[in-house]
Amino acid sequence: MAEETQGTMQKAPQTDAKPKASENNNNRRPNNPNRKPNPNRNGKPGEKPVGNKPSGNKPSGGNRNKNRNNRYKRQPTPVDENLKTFVGKNQDAHKQRLNPHYKLDLGSKAKIRVTPLGGLGEIGGNIMVFETEKEAILVDVGMSFPDETMHGVDILIPDFSYLREIKDKIVGIVITHAHEDHIGAMPYLYKEMQFPIYGTPLPLAMIGNKFDEHHIKEHRKYFNPIVKREIVKIGNDFEVEWMHMTHSILDSSSVAITTEAGTVIHTGDFKIDYTPVDGYTADLHRLAYYGEKGVLCLLSDSTNSHNPTPTGSELSVAPALDRIFAKAEGRVLLSTFSSNIHRVQQAIQYGIKYGRKVCVIGRSMERNIEIAMQYDYVRFNKNIFIDADEVSRLNDKEVLIVTTGSQGEANSALFRMSIGEHRHVKIKPTDLIVLSSRAIPGNEGSISGMLNHLQRAGASVAMSKDIHVSGHASMEEQKLMLRLVNPKFFLPIHGEYNHVMKHRETGMMCGVPERNILLMTDGEQIEIAPKYMRKVKTVKTGKTYIDNQNNHQIEDDIVLDRQKLATDGVVMMVVEVSEQNSKMLDKPKVTTFGIVPDKQDKAFAKEMEDVVEIYLTNIKPGLIENSRALENDIRQVVRKHIYRKMKKYPLIVPHVLVH
Numbered sequence: 338m339a340e341e342t343q344g345t346m347q348k349a350p351q352t353d354a355k356p357k358a359s360e361n362n363n364n365r366r367p368n369n370p371n372r373k374p375n376p377n378r379n380g381k382p383g384e385k386p387v388g389n390k391p392s393g394n395k396p397s398g399g400n401r402n403k404n405r406n407n408r409y410k411r412q413p414t415p416v417d418e419n420l421k422t423f424v425g426k427n428q429d430a431h432k433q434r435l436n437p438h439y440k441l442d443l444g445s446k447a448k449i450r451v452t453p454l455g456g457l458g459e460i461g462g463n464i465m466v467f468e469t470e471k472e473a474i475l476v477d478v479g480m481s482f483p484d485e486t487m488h489g490v491d492i493l494i495p496d497f498s499y500l501r502e503i504k505d506k507i508v509g510i511v512i513t514h515a516h517e518d519h520i521g522a523m524p525y526l527y528k529e530m531q532f533p534i535y536g537t538p539l540p541l542a543m544i545g546n547k548f549d550e551h552h553i554k555e556h557r558k559y560f561n562p563i564v565k566r567e568i569v570k571i572g573n574d575f576e577v578e579w580m581h582m583t584h585s586i587l588d589s590s591s592v593a594i595t596t597e598a599g600t601v602i603h604t605g606d607f608k609i610d611y612t613p614v615d616g617y618t619a620d621l622h623r624l625a626y627y628g629e630k631g632v633l634c635l636l637s638d639s640t641n642s643h644n645p646t647p648t649g650s651e652l653s654v655a656p657a658l659d660r661i662f663a664k665a666e667g668r669v670l671l672s673t674f675s676s677n678i679h680r681v682q683q684a685i686q687y688g689i690k691y692g693r694k695v696c697v698i699g700r701s702m703e704r705n706i707e708i709a710m711q712y713d714y715v716r717f718n719k720n721i722f723i724d725a726d727e728v729s730r731l732n733d734k735e736v737l738i739v740t741t742g743s744q745g746e747a748n749s750a751l752f753r754m755s756i757g758e759h760r761h762v763k764i765k766p767t768d769l770i771v772l773s774s775r776a777i778p779g780n781e782g783s784i785s786g787m788l789n790h791l792q793r794a795g796a797s798v799a800m801s802k803d804i805h806v807s808g809h810a811s812m813e814e815q816k817l818m819l820r821l822v823n824p825k826f827f828l829p830i831h832g833e834y835n836h837v838m839k840h841r842e843t844g845m846m847c848g849v850p851e852r853n854i855l856l857m858t859d860g861e862q863i864e865i866a867p868k869y870m871r872k873v874k875t876v877k878t879g880k881t882y883i884d885n886q887n888n889h890q891i892e893d894d895i896v897l898d899r900q901k902l903a904t905d906g907v908v909m910m911v912v913e914v915s916e917q918n919s920k921m922l923d924k925p926k927v928t929t930f931g932i933v934p935d936k937q938d939k940a941f942a943k944e945m946e947d948v949v950e951i952y953l954t955n956i957k958p959g960l961i962e963n964s965r966a967l968e969n970d971i972r973q974v975v976r977k978h979i980y981r982k983m984k985k986y987p988l989i990v991p992h993v994l995v996h
């Protein structure tokens with residue numbers, strides 16, 4: 338608007354009616370020696386003053402003054418040179434503020450090495466090694482879950498080979514939060530080697546519980562509880578600060594690890610919850626503090642990096658819970674992840690609001706609520722709780738059952754209730770089952786199976802989206818993290834390849850150059866110095882299989898055998914061979930499982946007899962004395978034959994007896 342006003346006030350006559358193209362910035366310059374010269378006169382093309390449209394010598398349409406010599410020509414805005422220098426100064430300030438380069442000691446020769454031993458290229462099993470020349474710390478020691486091909490395996494823990502190698506360098510273990518995928522492998526590590534453990538109270542309490550269960554109570558002596566915002570020196574080389582983070586478990590942290598090379602921020606798992614249930618918001622101020630000081634590298638949670646919608650607050654499930662409890666006519670059975678204490682807390686609050694007593698069923702749920710109450714993370718009047726055997730004494734409308742089994746796990750309380758096998762609780766048609774969780778990928782089938790059972794028993798099931806919210810940062814919160822921390826280098830962590838890949842894109846959007854971002858996989862060692870980041874080597878990683886019944890390791894070959902048994906079956910055969918003429922003394926005894934139907938057993942045995950007979954007629958002289966070699970050979974010929982005929986590789990177990 339100001340521009341137009343100025344234009345209409347212009348009175349000076351136009352002197353140069355036919356300007357050359359090159360002069361079109363000046364062609365309407367009034368012939369007035371008192372006016373300031375147009376600083377853009379000699380400017381480059383494109384630097385025209387705003388609003389100075391090349392309108393040739395046509396009269397300006399908006400000019401009411403019809404006098405040809407007084408046509409409208411816009412007077413260029415004078416530029417205040419002093420003001421302009423401040424634009425440059427502000428640009429410099431932005432550069433200083435945004436470019437982490439300026440905040441790092443580029444002359445420093447110090448470096449730090451980062452090696453994920455789990456948690457990359459997979460979900461769970463998180464364990465990260467940070468190493469200086471002389472010392473190392475670990476961040477989290479988690480477990481993960483097997484897939485359906487790992488028969489009889491309950492959990493997976495990371496391969497500790499590399500830790501054995503650098504055992505003498507390790508000065509401590511830093512714990513970010515108490516989820517199983519961050520602490521679940523601790524007892525297995527501690528049975529073998531021990532180091533000081535640093536963490537906030539809840540994760541330590543949960544690790545302590547594991548130590549007790551594994552009969553290594555004495556290792557609680559390695560606990561070093563810390564206070565958030567207080568910097569802890571670990572060994573000689575590491576200074577670590579825990580910064581409060583919001584996540585789907587209480588008392589979570591990001592950690593700032595400072596070594597001579599600079600500060601590395603490891604976010605742990607996080608989301609940015611502006612209205613957390615306990616009021617303890619993420620410590621954005623400390624993140625910003627480090628960002629301001631200069632951060633060498635950020636390692637940030639990639640779990641939800643595909644999600645463009647910001648992750649909701651834990652409090653966002655409250656209205657749905659309220660609605661559910663307000664309407665429920667019979668018992669309410671709510672199931673969620675037992676570690677999500679704030680979810681459980683909210684459910685209990687609404688239960689109480691609508692006059693219900695609370696019965697907690699399921700070992701992990703009972704234990705987690707107990708720990709949260711013991712350590713004052715949540716407070717409930719003890720008289721709101723009832724035991725499972727008291728449920729039947731109350732009116733259905735007075736009962737809230739909080740239980741495990743939201744993933745349809747076959748040994749969980751809710752699953753047993755669904756098939757009528759729970760000691761105290763049988764599902765009734767008036768029951769309302771609330772699944773306040775999402776399906777962990779891979780569990781959809783078992784959840785669906787449990788839903789079938791529950792609905793067959795007549796119960797209603799509520800599992801809408803608004804009764805669950807994720808604990809992981811979506812793209813927008815990942816951006817906030819990147820902008821607050823403003824790192825020079827960026828390592829997206831926690832997630833499969835496609836998650837970290839997407840997180841890289843977000844990192845680039847937030848100002849980290851592509852060359853400063855590396856996508857790691859388990860076992861890759863990255864060296865970071867103020868001047869560079871590069872992959873230096875690969876260390877051994879993998880998974881160790883654990884049987885939860887006895888907490889013992891299952892050797893790899895056992896799992897491989899089980900896989901073969903499950904998919905291809907087994908052939909056992911006993912072959913008696915004459916020492917004199919290398920001929921079979923009798924028909925071989927052949928037993929099979931999972932290969933041919935019973936009615937074809939005999940035909941199959943005959944086939945095996947023929948295969949062995951042909952083999953024996955061509956046997957090399959002298960081999961007959963070596964029954965081990967004979968067995969190997971027979972295994973080979975039988976394997977070839979079966980594969981040719983059936984395209985299967987069963988387990989083949991030959992026994993050769995030579996008389």
Ligand SMILES: [Zn+2]
Nearest residue numbers: 514516584606
């Ligand atoms: Zn977590």
